[in-house]
Amino acid sequence: MSRRSNGLIGVWAEAQRQQQRQVEARHRAEVQEQRRQEREQRAHEREAARLDREQRAAYRQAREAEARLRTEEIEARVEELTGLLVVGCRAPGFTTGALARAEQVEPFAPGHLAQPVPMPDPGQYRFARAEFERDWHAAQAAEAQRQQQLAAYRRQYDAWAVAQLAEIRRYNAGIAEMASALREGDPDAVVEYFSAALYASTAWPEDFPHQLSASYDPGARQLVLNWELPGFDIVPETKSVRYMLNADQEKEVARPVTQRRALYRDVLAQCVLLALRDLFAADEFGALESVALNGFVDEHDPVTGRLAQIFLAAVTVPRSVFGQLHLEQVSAVECLTEGLGGLLSARPDQLAAVRPGRLPDEVGRGVVSHGGGDDPDLFAMDPVEFEGLVAELFRARGMRAVMTQRSNDGGVDVEALDPDPISGGRIIVQVKRYRKTVPPTAVRDLYGTVQGAGANKGVLVTTSKFGPGSYAFANGKPLTLVSGEELVELLRQHGLRGRLGGGSGASAGAAAPAVPEAEPADGDYNVLGMSWSGGVVLDVCALVCHGTRVLSDEHFVFYNNPRTPDGSVRAVPASAADKAAVRVTFDALPQGADRLVLVAAIDPEADPQADLSGFTDARIRLSDASGAELGQLEVSDGRPGETALVLGSFRRRASGDWDFVIGGRGYTGGLEALVQEYGIEVA
Incomplete structure (x- = not known):
């Protein structure tokens, strides 16, 4: 028979079962939590891997795009060179009519002086008769003064208009006289006119040379000239650019030497044919029976190793023969050598010369030369003549320009009037023939003169260059700064002549000999002082770059590397007005550097949780070596979540001057992420 358990045993057993179920439930919960964490970890790792793949893919795509862009630029250059003759033949021919000026001047525009002074309304005064009479007399006096000023302004305008019309008529009379001389075959007029035709042609690429010497034989009606051709470096050495993923670098595919030589010969032949086309197209008076071009x-x-004129092409062409050609359809090399019987170097890349034809100095008359070392030296030019050349440049650009009197000119050397109804107006021009950098005080003085004269714009023209302080002050103001290199280029573009020192052997495009980097001289530097609002603690750094790549790790100036190897950039203690400072000697920066990039990043030791939302009202204060402030440069505010920011960069212009370009790109990965963009490897 069975025995029933008493009540105590049953209670105990039930308690054991409950306890066991609780243990099992906790175990299941722990297992589930562990699995959940493992799932989240795997999901996180998958997301991180995905982001890493996307970042690597985006980086690869960006580098591949850069390589494609460089290849496209090279291909566009080759296309420009191969189509030189076709494009040039579409340009209109040069004529004397294009030189004439319309006999008209700007209409009289008195501005506010044309508006009569409003008289007081008696109805507005009622019983205040004394007050009405006082205001009425004041208005009458103001109106009388307005009429006097209007009459004086009208007299000034009439005198100016008469002078302008007289100048235009004298100029047009000179053009008519030149046309008459061309009809008569005057050698000097013929040489000057056809030289101008070559210089005025819009067919030539900007970087092609424009040097010539010429004479005219009136008996044979033949123009004899030596015309400069571009060098072998005009043809790109590189054929294409590819991005190598494994090496993480761009690889340049060299253009085969035979292909490069063939393209160069074709360019030379096109240049000769295009010059002949421009000359015959400009001959509206039948002055040319033939042209001998070397x-x-x-x-x-x-x-000999000496700099010399090496002739690579020569041809003598009668007008009748050249007129039968369809230049847009020819093969340039075959047309020159077979169709016209000319000579073309077989190996121009190796400077294999040909025998020139008739030379200008064999004609028996004076040779006229333009370009190259025969251009007048702007440094040696008479000051008045130099100002006159600048005034002529403004007139060549379609403006009315006159030189001011040498005394009591108020700091104005040339006064110009731009007739453009929207962007034009009165322009004050100052001319500074310096050899050293123009000080910022000259730019400040010009701005004061512009304001005092009520002009629309001020232009400062110099034979030297400007520093960052000058560009910082001119930023946002109606001022234009023209450096010496820019002046020479503008003169060339408008058929005027001028060079910056040097002789016939000087080459503006020649590279300076390499010299060891040396410490910059004291007293020839600028200090960039940074300040901002908010309590955020920042490290301010500088990178010396070529494009977007730092020159080397040693050219990254930060807390562990306070200066570059040459000392041109160094961190210095900040003044009381700033929170950080960098000292820069711009003229001593390495030759290969074209950018100085300033960046700021959160100090992770001072405040690892901070971001740049507290970086506001920031600016860079530019000072000279004496501590005098030259200008202030605004920079972008920081944004939440970002921990590093590009403040801006000083960029070297083609003239050698430095401009400031504001930054603003932020990074969430701090200074490490930022500097990696500039090619610095972070371990």
């Missing part, structure tokens, strides 16, 4: 390059003679 094409040369200014290079070092392989035999």
Whole structure:
């Protein structure tokens, strides 16, 4: 028979079962939580891997895009060179009519002086008769003064208009006289006119040379000239650019030497044919029966090692023969050598010369030369003549320009009037013939003169260059700064002549000899002082770059590397007005550097949780070596979540001057993420 358990045993057993169920439930919960965490970890790792793949893919795509862009630029250059003759033949021919000026001047515009002074309304005064009479007399006096000023302004305008019309008529009379001389075959007029035709042509690329010497034989009606051709470096050495993923670098595919030589010969032939086309197209008076053209390059003679004119092409062409050609359809090399019987170097890349034809100095008359070392030296030019050349440049750009009196000119050397109804107006021009950098005080003085004269704009023209302080002050103001290199280029573009020192052997495009980097001289530097609102603690750093790549790790100036190897950039203690400072000697920066990038990043030791939302009202204060402030540069505010920011960069212009370009790109990965963009490897 069975025995029933008493009540105590049953209670105990039930308690044991409950306890066991609780243990099992906790175990299941722990297992589930562990699995959940493992799932989240795997999901996080998958997301991180995905982001890493996307970042690597985006980086690869960006580098591949850069390589494609460089390849497209090279291909566009080659296309420009191969189509030189076709494009040039579409340009209109040069004529004397294009030189004439319309006999009209700006209409009289008195501005506010044209508006009569409003008289007081008696109805507004009622019983205040004394007050009405006082205001009425004041208005009458103001109106009388307005009429006097209007009459004086009208007299000034009439005198100016008469002078302007007289100048235009004298100029047009000179053009008519030149046209008459061309009809008569005057040698000097013929040479000057056809030289101007070559210089005025819009067919030539900007970087092609424009040097010539010419004479005219009136008996044979033949123009004889030596015309400079571009050098071998005009043809790109690189054929294409590819991005190599494994090496993480761009690889340049070299253009085969035979292909490069063939393209260069074709360019030389096109240049000769295009010059002939421009000359015959400009001959509206039948002055040219034939043209003898010798094409040369200014290079070092392989035999003597001396700089010389090496002739690579020569041809003599009658007008009747040249007129039968359809230049847009020809093969340039075959047309020159077979169709016209000319000579073309078989190996122009090796400066294999040809025998020139008739030379200008064999004609028996004076040779006229333009370009190259025969241009007048702007440094040696008479001051009045130099100001006159600047005034002529403004007139060549379609403006009315006159030189001011040498005394009591108020700091104005040339006064110009731009007739453009929207962007034009009165322009004050100052001319500074310096050899050293123009000080910022000259720019400040010009701005004061512009304001005092009520002019629309001020232009400062110099034979030297401007520093960052000058550009910082001119930023946002109606001021234009024209450096010496820019002045020479503008003169060339408008058929005027001028060079910056040097002789016939000087080459503006020649590279300076390499010299060891040396410490910059004291007293020739600028200090960039940074300040901002908010309590955020920042590290301010500088990178010396070529493009978007730092020159080397040593050219990254930060707390562990306070200066570059040459000392041109160094961190210095900040003044009381700033929170950080960098000292820069711009003229001493390495030759390969074209950017100085300033960046700021959160100090992770001072406040690892901070971001740049507290970085506001920031600016860079530019000072000279004496501590005098030259200007202030605004920079972008920081944004939440970002821990590093590009403040801006000083960029070297083609003239050698430095401009400031505001930054604003932020990074969430701090200074490490930022500097990696500039090619610095972070371990």
